[in-house]
Amino acid sequence: MESRCENCIIRQFNSLRAMSKEELKKVSDSKTTKTIKKGEPIFEEGEKLNGVYCVRNGVSKLSKLSANGKDQIVKLASKGEVLGQRSVISQESTNLSAIAVDDMEVCFIPKESITNTLQTNPNFTLEVLRHMAHDLKEADDVIVNISQKTVKQRMAEAFLYLQNNFGEDADGFLALTLSREDISNVVGTATESAIRIISEFKKKGLIHTSGKKIGIKDERKLLEMVEGF
Amino acid sequence: MESRCENCIIRQFNSLRAMSKEELKKVSDSKTTKTIKKGEPIFEEGEKLNGVYCVRNGVSKLSKLSANGKDQIVKLASKGEVLGQRSVISQESTNLSAIAVDDMEVCFIPKESITNTLQTNPNFTLEVLRHMAHDLKEADDVIVNISQKTVKQRMAEAFLYLQNNFGEDADGFLALTLSREDISNVVGTATESAIRIISEFKKKGLIHTSGKKIGIKDERKLLEMVEGF
DNA sequence: CTAAAAATATGATATTTATCAGTAAATGGT
């Protein structure tokens, strides 16, 4: 509430850094900060969004419900990511739900601030475009992975991904703790299968666990597994 | 060769329509037209691109090779689509190969014409952004489909997709004829599995075939299958 | 037109993965 976008360090991580001082001032004046509790939605699939959400703290899962009642998690978004951008740009309702995996703090920015700037500041538009291009590349990679790798390989990859993107805590566990169900929804498999593979990895000494926390024990072997050795 | 972008009707389908007359003139002066034979690449995964390719005729598959030697086709691009845009925008080498499925005619546009316009014409940038946003949505949908639907459902979906996007010929066959292998690479399954399902669909009266041509016979049942009935 | 190569097709089988059933452990609310 008190803090101004102009001073917000989070900005450096996303396309808002390409805004001019004046544009940023407007954004700051119109934004509102929200806290979202673990498990609560920021928005849900099919909703019309009146703005975007800039993540200040915590992690959100972007997922889509399929006909059989299972969620597929398409992306995990954390500090600095802007949610709902795609939807605001295409003026369509959202394709994905955004649900808090952690307790979160996000800034809601009304869409006018964004769309106005998109029409007048090519640097900003280009910056948004670059981010979108990056997301598209990642999405393409996910498609190839899901269809060409086994569940075991994708599980290994998921753990390495979590390590690279969210780091580890003091005890060597992955800093982002997901439920087994969330893990299975990232990987695109049945929850029981995910659990089974976790047990197997544990037996083989690739990972160690404590409650729902998971730690990586043998990074090299996990990497080899991803590559198919 | 003789034709000018200013007069090119293809332009209406892609982001080039947001260019000014002068910008288009520059593009037209710098572009070169190429013909690509069926099976030949326009560019290959990992290449650095010096420009983008605007499809005038024919269809290209955008695919990525996975560790196990199988291609995954991420998208089929036809008339009006601009290939290599993502790569030029992010200034990275291409993530995907583009291979002609048909005999093709494409216009190569050097990247300078594009990047210059991106920096100066916000309408153009916004238009590109909208296209990219659309592609990203489609990619997300593919992710959900691949991980949550059975091979059979995805096969049914693929046929309907081909019908919707490329139409049918006079005899009621899908206008775009893909090899069984290409079909399996779109769907993300083994070629034998794809063939088996084609046989099954044929027996059930959902489709009919003649050589490698496939025609849709019972659209309603295919749709129901996709939905999981 | 014909031989060779490639693509399509089908059967048998192995492997992977999902589903169902049930138990154990962890978590949250009062």
Add this chain to the structure above:
DNA sequence: ACCATTTACTGATAAATATCATATTTTTAG
């Protein structure tokens, strides 16, 4: 701290899919 509820885990089994082998058809090159 205790009960209720959710989450994690394990086994048995079924279903989906891949793989291997091989036959047939189609396409291509000469």
